Amino acid sequence: DGTLETVRMVGLDATGFDMHRVKVIEGRLPAASGALEFMVGEILLERNPNLAVGKIVKADRHPFTCVGVFRGDSMLEAGLVTTRAALAVDRGKPWLSVIVAESKTEADARALAERLNGLRSLDVDAYPERDHYELRVKEYRDLYIFLYVILAMVVVGGALAAAAML
Numbered sequence: 001d002g003t004l005e006t007v008r009m010v011g012l013d014a015t016g017f018d019m020h021r022v023k024v025i026e027g028r029l030p031a032a033s034g035a036l037e038f039m040v041g042e043i044l045l046e047r048n049p050n051l052a053v054g055k056i057v058k059a060d061r062h063p064f065t066c067v068g069v070f071r072g073d074s075m076l077e078a079g080l081v082t083t084r085a086a087l088a089v090d091r092g093k094p095w096l097s098v099i100v101a102e103s104k105t106e107a108d109a110r111a112l113a114e115r116l117n118g119l120r121s122l123d124v125d126a127y128p129e130r131d132h133y134e135l136r137v138k139e140y141r142d143l144y145i146f147l148y149v150i151l152a153m154v155v156v157g158g159a160l161a162a163a164a165m166l
Contacts, residue, residue, distance in 0.1 A: 007048075008079040009038060009059055011087035020073045022081065027053045027068030034085030039068040041077030051080075106130075 012020065017029065022039070030037035038059075040051040051057065055066045057080070064082065071077060103109040109128040116126035127135075 007044065009064075009087070010076060010079060010081050011084040012081055013084050016084075017081075020076050020081075022070045022072040022076070024068050024070055027066075030067055030082050030086060032083055032085065034083060034088070036062055036064045036082075036086055037067045038064045038080045038082040038086075039070045040066055040080055042069055042071050043077040044079060045069055 012022075014032065022029070024039070025042065027039070030039060038057070045051055051066055053066050053068060056063050057066065058064070059080075064080075064086070070081065072081075103112060106128060113126040113128060116124055
């Protein structure tokens with residue numbers, strides 16, 4: 001009907017397709033090779049038939065072709081899925097995955113983080129959310145101090161210049 005809407009496209013690897021219980025109901029999965037292909041969730045397709053198999057959608061200025069329709073986690077069914085490789089193609093963007101897991105206690109969160117960090121099959125930095133923000137503050141502390149010093153120099157310089165003009 002010509003209505004524009006923002007639709008989320010998620011990049012998954014083979015494990016991700018299994019984890020989210022993606023079931024192909026028409027067509028096929030996107031090629032693992034990184035081809036610019038996607039599948040549309042059944043819920044989204046009901047709202048927007050222009051996303052049917054064979055249709056082309058531009059995502060980040062790249063033409064992605066719809067190769068299938070799927071059912072899966074309801075969160076995913078309201079969007080598009082492709083492969084991680086397809087999202088990384090010709091963009092110079094690193095692969096990035098963020099997983100948020102909620103725990104009942106901080107001790108449980110720390111135990112989970114230690115367990116994930118101990119898995120050799122994963123290249124991951126896992127830590128509780130509070131630690132994440134503390135790390136970001138420490139990471140940017142020197143930058144903030146530098147910017148405050150520059151700001152102070154500009155203010156003092158402006159004040160001295162104004163005083164000299166009097």
